[in-house]
Amino acid sequence: MIKFALKNMAVKKVQCILIVVSIVISTSIAVLAYNVSSQVSDGITSNAGYYSVIIGPAGSKTQLAMNTMYFSDEPLGTIPYSVAMNLMQDGTRVNTVIPFAMADNYNGSKVVGTTSLYLKDKSIQCGEMMNDSSTMQAVVGYNVAKNNGLSIGDIIYTSHSATSLDTHKKGITVCGILNQSYSSFDNVVFTQVRTLWEMHEHEDEEEGNSHEATVCAVIVNTKNPAYAMQIVNEYNGKSFTDAHGDAYSTQAIEPMDAIREVLNDTDDTKYIVFVLCGIILLMNIIVISIITLLNMYHSSKEISLMRLIGISMKKINLLYLIQNGIIGIVSIVLAFGVSRLCMGMMNDYVSSMGVVLNMGKVYSSEIFILFAVFLISVIPTLIWTLVMSKRDAMEG
Amino acid sequence: MIEIKGVKKQFQNETVIEYKDMVFEDGKSYMLLGASGCGKSTLLNIIAGILSPTKGNVVIDGENMQEKSQPQRDKLRIKQIGYIFQDFKLINEMSVIDNINILRLEGINTKDAPELLNKLGILEKKKSKIKHLSGGQKQRVAIARALVKKPQIILADEPTGNLNFTIGEQVIKELVDVSRGKTLIAVTHDDRLAKYFDCVVDMNEMTSGMQDLVREGGLSND
Structure with missing residues (x-):
């Protein structure tokens, strides 16, 4: 038949x-x-519930949330690292504080400076997580490793932008490769935030004058939602000038609101x-x-x-x-x-x-x-x- | 044995054909002769179970066809009756052998098809598409398809209708030859072919008695 x-x-x-x-x-x-x-x-929606508060430069709260959680768009600017340091000392209200900086580019993939806490929910395919007390280490996303044929121990050279041919002189050593997560994490290079400062010759300032060091955002997980609201109120619309006379204005958002x-x-x-x-x-x-x-x-x-x-x-x-x-x-x-x-x-x-x-x-x-x-x-x-x-x- | 008992067929256009009782004996070849419209093809279709009579019965080997359902009549047709249609009823886009092998859908064994095609002189055409064959070749394929299942009854509706007399005569000879030992009922309007049949039935005189209509040995050609 x-x-x-x-x-x-x-x-x-x-x-x-x-x-x-x-x-x-x-x-x-x-x-x-x-x-x-x-x-x-x-x-x-998958990432929206991870964080209680994101503090960043004043501007579009959607842009801040999308940039910090999905690496899309460009950062709004920078805020002093001291914001993160202050919150790290607030053990009463805060569980974790994660600095977030987006500066460089590796063969079209964005380079994010952060701490290992930012990747705590991600599994490593091979190698190990970067050491927060060290520098010049990178954990690369699955697609970055695959597309560039990277393996553990390889040294990568980043540049200021995707179109720039001028790479930094210092190389970063690949210490870990993330498992495929079918998310934007697959396309990003993660390194210590200090690595970015070193690359941009901030290392001296970081050692002696921490207020000079900046990040694009600070991600905060609070002990309860009420503390999150308190922190949002404290940092939203806050303006200040650092010791060098640089003026900053911050906003604080609850990511779920922005994502909503x-x-x-x-x-x-x-x-x-x-x-x-x-x-x-x-x-x-x-x-x-x-x-x-x-x-x-x-x-x-x-x-x-x-x-x-x-x-x-x-x-x-x-x-x-x-x-x-x-x-x-x-x-x-x-x-x-x-x-x-x-x-x-x-x-x-x-x-x-x-x-x-x-x-x-x-x-x-x-x-x-x-x-x-x-x-x-x-x-x-x-x-x-x-x-x-x-x-x-x-x-x- | 096929018995036609008081069969009457009324069509939607109200044409009515009434048949006298007839008996077609096993193993004999019959030629139904008559003018167009006298009901020759209709009788074949009634015997084959394609059409149902308005009145009366067709009894084949003691089984009343009118007591059977349409699927049962279809089953009888595929198993016991080889029907050669006037317009061949072949699928033009398919090959000769596939037109015969279509019977396998009903579990008919067609392994003898090459032998039959050889006997009919068209074995070399078995892979040709029907649309590429001549009328005579198509007629032979239709005959092969009707006979491959080794039916006890062979019905042929104007098997020479589309052919010239020479080819038609050849086809009839072959048909009678390959149908030997079976009941063959062929409809034609060409009385020159009557000599090849055991019996000739003049369908124009259906109101007459069966015995009067049938002349053993066939009609003369003149």
Whole structure:
């Protein structure tokens, strides 16, 4: 039966290929749109609850949150490291204080100066975590290591920006490589914040005049939410001048608030994508049903012929179900493959938003879409053969 | 044995054909001769179970076809009846052998197809698509498909209708030859072919008694 179905399909190969192509295009668009919008939304929310307060320079709180948590966009500026030092001494309210500085670039990957606390939830694939009391060590993200062929002990030279050819003279030794996390951490180089200061020749100032050292943000985890609110109130809109006369103005945010604003936008986008997915699916249903029905209509003569020579409607039904089932299965497998291929191509774009698309991530709704497409490709066959079975075989 | 008992067929356009009782004996070849529209093809379709009579019964080997369901009649047709259609009923885009192997869908063994095609002189065409064959070759494929399942009853509707007399005569000779020992009922309007059949039934005189219509040895050609 399957052999004959395949032969019958080979006879109509142009028709079959056109049907498969039309199903693949529409289905892959629906699956891709759903998956990407979901992963972008999930990726943004996954990190939002990690921190209580982020203190940084005055400006856009979204930019501060996105830069500190997802490495997207540019830092708003700098604040004195003394802010972090003061909070480190506040053992009553504060659990952890993590300095965050983003300065350099390594072959297009951003370099972040921080402490090992920032990476405490990340697992190391090989090597070890950087030593906070040392300098010139780097833990690199999975994609950075993969794309640059890095291994433990390699020395990397960073530059001021992605476009700059002028690298720092001092190299940083790779001491660890992170496991793949399908997040923006895969694309970043992490080093001690002191390393960045050394690279920018702040080491002398750091030793003698700590107020000269700056960071882009200070991430704080408090002992309870009330302390977080207190710290936000203390540092939000605070202006001060350091010993060298440099003026600073800070803002303090609760990351969930800032992310909630972003999420409101992405939720709208996601909603629009879902509506579009629905429209595409509806078009899928119409297009695939029409194509399948036309296909079956053209096969009416063949069905009548088979009935006249004595092939039962049961066998004819089964034959066409197998044919259209094969077309459906081939189409959904190809559609899934095409959607993943497109995701791979889109990764560069969405990673700039701090999200790395996981091509292996399959949502249950995607399975539903693919299953629906398969059903749509076989149900018209059942309807048509049912109609044909009610007709006189001589009518064909 | 095929018995036609009081069969009447009324079509939607209200054309009514009434058949006199007839008996087709096992192992004999019959030629149904008559003018267009006299009901020759309709009778074949009723015997094959493709059409149901409005009234009356067709009994094949003691089994009343009208007591059977359509799937049961289809099963009987695929197992016991080889039907050669006037317009061949072949799938043009498929090869000769695939047109025969289509019967495998119903579990029919078609391993004798090459031998049969050889006997009919078209073995070398077995992989050719039907659309590339001549009318005579298509007719032979239709005959091969009808006979490959070794049916007890062979029905042929105008098997020479699309062929010139010389090729048509050759096809009839081959058909009668390969159908030897089986019940063959062939419809034709060309009485020159009657000599190849055991019996000739003049369908124009259906109101007459069966015995009057059948002349052993066939009609003369003149």
